[in-house]
Structures are given as C-alpha cells and as structure tokens.
Amino acid sequence: MAEKEEVKLLGIWASPFSRRIEMALKLKGVPYEYVEEILEHKSPLLLALNPIHKKVPVLVHNGKTILESQVILEYIDETWKQNPILPEDPYERSKARFLAKLVDEQIMGAGFVSMARADEKGREAVVEQTRELIMNLEKELVGKDFFGGKSVGFLDLVAGSLIPFCLERGWEGIGVKVITEEKFPEYSRWVKNLENVEAVKDCIPPREKHIEHMNYMGERIRSA
Numbered sequence: 001m002a003e004k005e006e007v008k009l010l011g012i013w014a015s016p017f018s019r020r021i022e023m024a025l026k027l028k029g030v031p032y033e034y035v036e037e038i039l040e041h042k043s044p045l046l047l048a049l050n051p052i053h054k055k056v057p058v059l060v061h062n063g064k065t066i067l068e069s070q071v072i073l074e075y076i077d078e079t080w081k082q083n084p085i086l087p088e089d090p091y092e093r094s095k096a097r098f099l100a101k102l103v104d105e106q107i108m109g110a111g112f113v114s115m116a117r118a119d120e121k122g123r124e125a126v127v128e129q130t131r132e133l134i135m136n137l138e139k140e141l142v143g144k145d146f147f148g149g150k151s152v153g154f155l156d157l158v159a160g161s162l163i164p165f166c167l168e169r170g171w172e173g174i175g176v177k178v179i180t181e182e183k184f185p186e187y188s189r190w191v192k193n194l195e196n197v198e199a200v201k202d203c204i205p206p207r208e209k210h211i212e213h214m215n216y217m218g219e220r221i222r223s224a
Contacts, residue, residue: 005061005062006060006061006062006063007025007030007031007032007033007059007060007061008032008033008034008035008059008060009021009022009025009032009033009034009035009057009058009059009060010035010037010043010045010046010049010056010057010058010059010060011034011035011036011037011056011057012036012037012038012039012056013036013205014166014205014209014210014213014214015056015057016161016162016165016166017055017056017057017069017161018056018057018069019161019165019166019203019204019205020069020073020157020158020160020161020162020203021057021059021069021072021073021076022034022202022203023152023157023160023161023199023200023203024072024073024076024077024085024157025076026198026199026202026203027083027085027152027199028076028080028082028083029082029083030076030080037056042054046058049065050065050067053067057069057072059072059075059076061075061079069104069158070097070100070101070104070158073085073154073157073158074086074154077154083151084153085148085152085153085154085157086153086154087148087153087154095140096147096148096153096154096155097154099136099137099140099147099155099159100154100155100158100159102133102136103137103155103158103159103162103163104158104162106133107130107133107134107162107163107167108162108167110126110129110130110133111126111130111133111134111163111167111170111171111178112167112170112217112218112221113221114126114129115127115130115170115171115174115176115218116170116217116218116221116222117221117222123176127176127178130178131178131179131183134163134178134179134184134187135184137159137163137187138184138186138187139186140155141186141187141189141190142186144190145190145193146190146193146194147159147190152194152197152199152200156190156194156200160191160194160200161203163179164191164194165204165205165210166205166210166214169205169207169210169211169214170211170214170215170217170218172211173211173212173214173215173218174215174218
C-alpha cells in the first residue's frame with residue numbers, strides 16, 4: 001500500500017493568498033490538513049517554516065516547504081496532474097502568469113494599499129486607476145466562462161481569490177463602488193460562474209466578517 005502523503009497548509013481564513021491554495025487543492029481532490037494562523041500571533045511553526053517573510057500561505061508536502069502563493073499553485077499543478085490549472089499552451093501559460101502578476105502586484109497595490117491610504121479627495125483617482133487595471137481582465141474574459149476556458153484555471157484562482165472575494169469586500173466597507181455590472185459585464189458574469197464552482201464556493205470567506213477584517217486591515221495601513 002502506498003504511504004499516505006503529508007499535505008499541510010498554513011493559512012489565514014481571510015487571506016486570498018491562502019484561500020487560493022485551498023481552492024487548488026480542492027479542485028485537484030488532494031486531501032490536506034489546514035492550520036489556521038493568527039495575524040498578530042504567528043506560530044513558532046510558521047516562523048520556522050518561513051523565517052524570511054513570516055507570511056502565509058505555507059504548503060508542506062512530505063516534509064518539503066513551498067512558499068509564495070503563485071509558486072505553490074504551480075507546484076500543486078506539477079505534482080498532482082489531474083484537473084490541470086495552468087494552460088498547456090506555452091503562450092497561454094505565459095499570459096496567465098503575466099496577468100496573475102498584474103493582479104497580485106498592481107491591482108492589489110492600487111485597489112487595497114493606495115485605496116486605504118487615500119483620503120476622500122484622492123480616492124477617486126485611485127478608483128479610476130483600479131478600474132483601468134481590472135479592464136485588462138475584462139477584455140481577457142470575452143467569450144470565455146473562465147480565464148482557463150471552460151474550467152477554472154490558474155488566473156481564475158489568483159484573480160478570483162483577490163478581487164471579488166477580498167478587495168470588493170474592502171471597497172464595500174468604505175462605501176466605494178469600483179466595479180459595476182454595466183462597466184464590467186464580462187467580469188460580473190465570470191464572478192457568478194466562479195460562485196457556482198464547489199471548490200471555489202467552499203473557500204469564500206463569510207461576507208460580513210470579511211468586511212470587518214478588511215476595514216481592520218485598512219486601518220493598519222493608514223496608521224503604519
């Protein structure tokens with residue numbers, strides 16, 4: 001009998017970066033142990049496994065530690081071949097990686113960090129900048145159910161965990177409407193499709209609790 005694999009994920013319930021790893025593991029049908037971390041009181045295990053960044057998510061697979069969410073997603077896809085999440089075509093794969101980087105760096109930077117720091121007067125410019133960035137995703141979704149085509153893929157996990165199921169909660173908390181169905185019809189249709197995928201739906205944080213958390217995170221940025 002094959003030895004049972006050790007798959008352990010250290011995460012935080014509200015973190016899009018650890019939620020996307022859970023989504024991927026569920027899509028692949030990989031059993032895993034989940035360890036909830038506390039933002040202000042990081043465990044000795046987390047500090048030992050990720051001494052440089054001291055951040056979640058951390059994936060442990062048979063004693064090996066894998067860090068950084070996009071790196072972990074690629075590791076999962078290469079390790080468990082069923083239900084592939086990265087495109088097979090090299091060009092499509094490169095495009096997915098490029099847009100995923102845009103999501104985690106530029107959209108996160110504008111839509112959360114800059115949005116939290118901006119006063120009411122400066123917020124309008126940040127909202128417009130965020131919309132322009134998200135429009136790149138809107139164009140990519142034309143004629144598709146998901147970025148991955150007919151099934152959830154790498155970019156769906158990255159963008160889905162961060163924008164509709166995280167940033168939008170933060171915007172709701174400060175009373176800002178960045179995305180409307182009228183301006184972003186493809187995006188709005190895509191979010192509805194994501195919400196119908198069980199592996200994704202299971203990992204969406206509870207709305208009200210998440211809005212409170214995002215308000216708290218925004219306050220931390222403003223007071224830093």
